[in-house]
Amino acid sequence: MVDSPTHESTMASILEVEMTAYLLRRIVQIPFVIVVTSLVIFLLIHLTPGDPVNEILGLHATPEMVRVWRHKLGLDRPLHVQYLSWLWKASHGDLGQSIRSAQPVLKLILDRLPLTFVLITLAMLFSLAVSIPAGIISAWKCGKFPDYAVMFLTLIGISMPQFGFAIILIMVLALRLDLLPISGIGLVKPLQEPWRFAQYAIMPVLTLGLGLTALETRLLRSCMLDALSEEYIRVARAKGLREYFILTRHAFRNALIPLITVVATYYALGMGASIIVESIFGIPGLGSLLIEAVWARDIPVVQGCTFFIAIFFVVANLVADILYVYVDPRIRFQ
Amino acid sequence: MEKKKVTRRKFLKVAGTVGLWLGAAASSLLEACAPKPTPAPAPPEAPTPAPVPPEAPTPTPVPPTAAPTVVPSVRKDLVVGLHADVPSFGAFTKLGETGPKVNESIIRRLARVSHETFQPEPELAVEWAMEDPTTWVIKLREGVQWHKGWGEVTAEDVEYTINYIVENQAYKYGTGILNVDYVKARSKYVVEVKLTQPFLAFPQVTMDHGGDICCKKAHLEMGEEEYKINPIGCGPFQFEEWVSGSHVIIKKFPDYWNPDQPKVEEVVFPIIPDASVRLAALEKGEIDWMDRINGKDIPRVRELEGFTFENVPGWNWDCLAFGFAPYIDAKYVTEDFPTQIKEVRQAISYAISRQDIIDAVYYGEGQPSDSPIPEGFPGYRPWPLKYPPEGDLETAKSLMAQAGVDGFDAEVIGLATMPWHVQELEVIAEQVKPLGINLSITAVEEGMWHERWYEHNFTMGMREISMVSADTDSCLYWFHRSGAKHWQGWPNAPDEWLDGARAETDPEKQKELYIKITDRVIDECPYIFTGHVNVIRLYDERLTGFRPWRVYFIMTLDDVGWTA
Numbered sequence: 001m002v003d004s005p006t007h008e009s010t011m012a013s014i015l016e017v018e019m020t021a022y023l024l025r026r027i028v029q030i031p032f033v034i035v036v037t038s039l040v041i042f043l044l045i046h047l048t049p050g051d052p053v054n055e056i057l058g059l060h061a062t063p064e065m066v067r068v069w070r071h072k073l074g075l076d077r078p079l080h081v082q083y084l085s086w087l088w089k090a091s092h093g094d095l096g097q098s099i100r101s102a103q104p105v106l107k108l109i110l111d112r113l114p115l116t117f118v119l120i121t122l123a124m125l126f127s128l129a130v131s132i133p134a135g136i137i138s139a140w141k142c143g144k145f146p147d148y149a150v151m152f153l154t155l156i157g158i159s160m161p162q163f164g165f166a167i168i169l170i171m172v173l174a175l176r177l178d179l180l181p182i183s184g185i186g187l188v189k190p191l192q193e194p195w196r197f198a199q200y201a202i203m204p205v206l207t208l209g210l211g212l213t214a215l216e217t218r219l220l221r222s223c224m225l226d227a228l229s230e231e232y233i234r235v236a237r238a239k240g241l242r243e244y245f246i247l248t249r250h251a252f253r254n255a256l257i258p259l260i261t262v263v264a265t266y267y268a269l270g271m272g273a274s275i276i277v278e279s280i281f282g283i284p285g286l287g288s289l290l291i292e293a294v295w296a297r298d299i300p301v302v303q304g305c306t307f308f309i310a311i312f313f314v315v316a317n318l319v320a321d322i323l324y325v326y327v328d329p330r331i332r333f334q
Numbered sequence: 335m336e337k338k339k340v341t342r343r344k345f346l347k348v349a350g351t352v353g354l355w356l357g358a359a360a361s362s363l364l365e366a367c368a369p370k371p372t373p374a375p376a377p378p379e380a381p382t383p384a385p386v387p388p389e390a391p392t393p394t395p396v397p398p399t400a401a402p403t404v405v406p407s408v409r410k411d412l413v414v415g416l417h418a419d420v421p422s423f424g425a426f427t428k429l430g431e432t433g434p435k436v437n438e439s440i441i442r443r444l445a446r447v448s449h450e451t452f453q454p455e456p457e458l459a460v461e462w463a464m465e466d467p468t469t470w471v472i473k474l475r476e477g478v479q480w481h482k483g484w485g486e487v488t489a490e491d492v493e494y495t496i497n498y499i500v501e502n503q504a505y506k507y508g509t510g511i512l513n514v515d516y517v518k519a520r521s522k523y524v525v526e527v528k529l530t531q532p533f534l535a536f537p538q539v540t541m542d543h544g545g546d547i548c549c550k551k552a553h554l555e556m557g558e559e560e561y562k563i564n565p566i567g568c569g570p571f572q573f574e575e576w577v578s579g580s581h582v583i584i585k586k587f588p589d590y591w592n593p594d595q596p597k598v599e600e601v602v603f604p605i606i607p608d609a610s611v612r613l614a615a616l617e618k619g620e621i622d623w624m625d626r627i628n629g630k631d632i633p634r635v636r637e638l639e640g641f642t643f644e645n646v647p648g649w650n651w652d653c654l655a656f657g658f659a660p661y662i663d664a665k666y667v668t669e670d671f672p673t674q675i676k677e678v679r680q681a682i683s684y685a686i687s688r689q690d691i692i693d694a695v696y697y698g699e700g701q702p703s704d705s706p707i708p709e710g711f712p713g714y715r716p717w718p719l720k721y722p723p724e725g726d727l728e729t730a731k732s733l734m735a736q737a738g739v740d741g742f743d744a745e746v747i748g749l750a751t752m753p754w755h756v757q758e759l760e761v762i763a764e765q766v767k768p769l770g771i772n773l774s775i776t777a778v779e780e781g782m783w784h785e786r787w788y789e790h791n792f793t794m795g796m797r798e799i800s801m802v803s804a805d806t807d808s809c810l811y812w813f814h815r816s817g818a819k820h821w822q823g824w825p826n827a828p829d830e831w832l833d834g835a836r837a838e839t840d841p842e843k844q845k846e847l848y849i850k851i852t853d854r855v856i857d858e859c860p861y862i863f864t865g866h867v868n869v870i871r872l873y874d875e876r877l878t879g880f881r882p883w884r885v886y887f888i889m890t891l892d893d894v895g896w897t898a
Contacts, residue, residue, distance in 0.1 A: 050781020051788070065503045100421050101578070102559040112579060170614055182615045183606050186580025282606040284579030292419060292579070295751075297781050 019325065026318050030311075035087065037310040038303060042083050045294075045302050051075075052099045052297035073099055086303065095307065096300035098293075105304035108289060113308065115185070116278070116285035120270040122201060123208035124263060130213050135220025135255075136247055142225060150217060157214025166207045166280045173203060183282035204281045208274060212266055216259060223255030230254075256327050264320035268313035409896040410599040412877075414889075415612045415621035419579050419605050423565035425495055425546040426504040426558060435889040436582050436603055437546070439596075440481075440567035444472060444492070444545035447538050447804040449649070449884045452710055454537040458487060458547055458568070467532035467839055468515075472541070474523040479589045480549045481572035487547070489519030494550035496527070496540075509802055510544020513836070531837045534844060535805035543803040570596040570892050580605060597879060597895030616641070616872060623873035625886060629754055632697040632870070641872050645699055648869040649708050649801040649884040651809075652691075652758060653861040654682070654746070654794060661823025662790045672742045673793065679859035681733035685766045687725035688864050695757045699868040704856060706809045708866050708884075712841065713806045713848030720856050727768055734769050741770020746794040747786060750777040755796045758864065790823070798867075800885045806848045807836055813855060824860035 053069045070076045074085070086096060095105035138150040173180045185200035227233065228251050236246050275287035286305060293301035416432045423429070423437050445454040445462070461473040478487040496517040499507050515528040529536070552566040565573050570592070571584035582603040586596055604621060606612040609628040613635070615621045627635060636643050656679060659669045672678045688702030702723040707714045717723070734740075746763075748755040756777045763773040773794075778786065786792045801808045812820040815827040828851045835847035855861065869884055879893035 048781065049785035051785065065507070068503060097559075102422070102562055103578075108578060111577075167610065170611060175614055175618060178618070182611060182618060182620055184581070184604050184620060186577050187602070187604070278579075279607045280611055282580070282604060282611070284577055284605075288579050288607075295780060296421075 019322070022321070023318075026314075026321070030314050033314050034307065034310050038087065038090070038307055039083065041303055041306040042086070042299075043079075045297075045299050046079060048297070050297045052299060086300070090307065095304040098298055098301050100293075100296050100298045100301075105300045108301060109286065109304050109308055112284055112286045112289045115283060116271060116274050116287060118190075119201060119204055119208060119277075119283070119285065120267060120274060122205045123212065123270070124266065126205055126209040127213040127216055128263070130209075131216035131220060132252075134213075134217045135224060136252060138217065138221045139224030139228060139251075140243075140247055142221075147221075150221070154214040154217045157210050158218070160210065162207055162211065162276050163280065165210055166203065166277065169203045169206060170280075185281065186284045204277050204283060207277050207280075208270070212262075216262055219258050219262060220255055223258055224251055227251040227254040253327060257324060260320050260323050260327065264316040267316045268309060271309045271312055408876075408898060412598045412601045412623070412891065412894060413621045414601060414603050415615060415624040416582075416603050416605045417607055417609065417612065417624075417626045420576065420582055420603075422562040423573065423576075424558075424562050425506075425548040426499060426502070427562055428505050429887075431887045432603075432605075434887045436584065437565070437567075438569070438889055439571040439584055439601065439891050440565050440569045440573050441546045441548065442478075442567060442569045444541040444547065445537055446890075447542045449646075449804070449882065452538075452804050454542060458492075458545070459541060462537060462541065464536070464839075465526075468529045470527045470529070470536050471520070472525045472527065474525065475591060476523055478568050478591045480552065480568050481566050481587055484549050484552045484566050487549075487568050488522050489525040491550045492525045492547055493517045493519045494553070495547045496544070498553075499544070506544045506546075509808075510540060510542075512539060512544070514540070532839050533836060534839050534841065535803070535807055535836075538805040539803040539807065543808075571601060574600075592892075595892045597893060598891070601891060613872075616874075619874075622877060623871065623880075625869070625871045627870055627872060629695065629697055629757075632699060635872055638872070640875055642875045642877070644871045644873070644880065644882060645868045646882040646884050647701060647709060648867050649711075649804075650799060650869075651703070651706055651708070651866055652755070652796070652798050652864045653706075654762065654864070655797050655822055655861050656794055656824075656859070657790065657792050658823030658825060658860070661821075662792065666745070666791055666793045671793075672737070672739045673744065675737045675739065676858055677733045677737035678739055679862065680857075681730040681737070681769060682766055682771065683721045683859050683862045684726045684730035684733065685769055686721070686762055686862065686864065687723070687765055688721070689723040690725075690765070691758055691761050692865050692867075694761055695754050696865075696867055699870060700865045701868075702865045704863050705852060706812075706855060706861070706863055707806055707848070707852060708801070708809070711801075711804070711806045711809060713845045713852060715849070715852075719852070725765065730769055739770075741772070743772045743774065744793045745776055746773050746796065747776045747778055747783060747792050748796040749783050750779050752798065753777075755798065759796050762864075787822075797861075800887070802885075807832075810835075810848065810851050810855075813851070813860065822860065824858070826854065826858055827860075828854055 051066070051070075053066050053073065053075065067076075074082065077085075089096060093106065095109070097103065098105055098108060101108075134150050134154075138147045141147050170182055174182045180199055180202055182203075183200075185197070185204070188197045188200055190197040224247075228247075233246060233251060236250055237243075271286050273287070274283075274285055275291045277283065278285045278288040279291070286308070289301065290305040292298070293305065414435065416435065418430065418432045420433045420436055421428060421430050423433065423440065425441060429437055442458050444457060444459040446457045447454045456475070458474055458478065459472045460475045463471055465471050472492070474487060474489060474492070479485070480487060496511060496514060498504065499511045500514055500516075513530045513533050515530045518526045518528070520526050527536070527540070533540070547568075548561065549566045549568075553561050556564065556566075563576065567573070568587075568590075570587055570590045572587040574585045575581075575583040584601050584603075586599045590596070604615075606615055606621070609626060610631070612621070612624050613627065613631055616624050617638070635641070656673050657667045659667045659671065659674060667673065683704065688704065692698060692700040692702050701709075701717070703717040704721040705715070705717055705719050746759055748759045750756065756775060759773065759775045763775060766773065783795075787795065799812065811832060813824065813827050814832050815821050815824075815829050821827060831847050831851050831854075835844050835851070838844040838847060869886055871880070873880065876896050876898045877894060878897050879891075879895055881890055881893075883889065
């Protein structure tokens, strides 16, 4: 019988085996993805005009000084030697030293990564907290005033550039109303001063979350409308289920898949996309570290940052794939 | 046998457990978000006193300038907004523009040239004299202490620092440390500097710009990599904390040799890259001082209540530089290209209205000039020397006719990270259009700009140069054919005059050489100078004690304090 306990347990076992095999396949792929990504970034950064030694020594450097420093930094070695040397060390947890500051790259990244991660996570939570109810209500009241209001607001959210929104927030919340501080989050210890940290984080989080909220709301609305037009929803209504349960337990669950994709992608992209927000608010995060390294041609730091972003991307997508299965059991791992 | 199945309840249970672990991890993350200051080095053991050799002949003393007026201080802290992160600290690496703003309060120089009087003032050195044309003798201030228990400043530290720069060709080699053969400590407080040739500007250049002295003992024990992030100096402030990308904190050094300095206990340097945000932070009171103001904000901030708008003539020049064949890649310039003709370059110089550039791009904050020598430098003559500030289109056209050139197209590169240069090029492009010259402007980012300049891949380029020292040599050595990368192939570079001026010991003869060099530069126009731009700073009007340095990369806080 299709619905017998034996059949259900058999299906569950098959699911576990499939999931384990799938996870193992994805985990095995991770080093390959990271190696290919790091190689591409390595080649791109070396093709980019600009010599890091010139950035260190300045315009007064003689050719002899440049030669001495390039040798000291190992930049006169063949490219493949440089890359393989970096890869070997990276596999042992050593991402090299910053050319500009001579600090270990791993230390620089680990010092900056947590703040970026926390801000992106807060922005994500904020966007979900707003976009889920807004998307559901907009779909439920499609064609009526709430739908028009949500669509209008999301249009502004998508159209508004991050920089512009940040400046507006600063002008209104910081300067005009004197409610929030503008910069200095790096001076605050979050666990010791959580409320003060929150004050500093509000504007960056709103800026980071604005576009994402608008995107998620529109996406969710679209998926909800698709789901609400399905036969099973009509059946549910005919059975007399309350509209709340129909929206949340049935339609929303089917609309969740694209949202998971957006969330997972945002986490990885957000690491680099936070550059603008970090520059505006003076946040010592991974984005600002990356852009400073690019300008200074600090090759080890650029490689280290992209290495971490690649890892994030892979892990985020893996988590998304796992969540798909639990949200929609129809999805298999083959 | 119990049959396993993955149900929603089980999934939620697992998810809940995972969530608790994630929460714990998040707490660790938040803890990790806390500022990560670079740990201060352990204080050293007490040093063994070195034997004091016999004293050298006493050099002729240089009278010190009067100290600034002491003012009562109300607030004990100061917040200085920086526009970029500090690359590092110390005496041996490039510090960018923001690094010296912090470094100058930690690391002291042998002498510091006043930008008002042009005279070197004692700092670590109290007396100095030229014993013979290639030997300078310096007497150090006694009793000056290194920070954090690293002992007393002695001649050995000076010997070590300068010899290190020479042997390793470190950052200020070739600019501040010029023509140095060796340095030797004659006694505990007396240093002998032997030069490879006479150098009259030794106090202004080597003792000032090249005179940052590091602690030998600390540098040897810590190593250069550690010293760069945990500098040990002898200035009025000692290094406390640096969170890369966020801020630097320095605190008052209690054992500073001058008991009246500094006036504040702590200085915080938050890093706020965006100029508009930095200005907003200043207006809000989150920071007390800033520079590098957006040009468009200048008219408003001039009249801003509650703030001091400080604008001083800058020791810098903006210029349009030409590449010369065959040094420059033939793809960009050939020997028959119009810019290789002197009259064409002169025509461009005549066509430019320097006054319009200063007014339009810098809102009047600058001086139009056709000379590379700012006011007050040896060899300065009042501008204009040849080209009128408002331009002279008729003369420009006749020069073009004389050269037999109707017009041409050319690319000019400018730095995208200096948008005022791109604006300046736009103004120049309009001004030379009547000559039939069409300039296409390529704004490149800094790495690309350096690459194109160093690899000789440009036709014309806009540059901004700040003088690193109060000597005319720093204005003119850009034209020297050998050595660093600034020479762009000009065949008539006045090397012999530049070398002669550097080695000349008679100030009047030196000035004559500088005038000859300047006249040749202005006549042949390898660079066309457009002006000297004011250095602008904005700070809380209750602050006092700032010295009006004429370059952006110097800042001293010795006497800065609050009056209310």
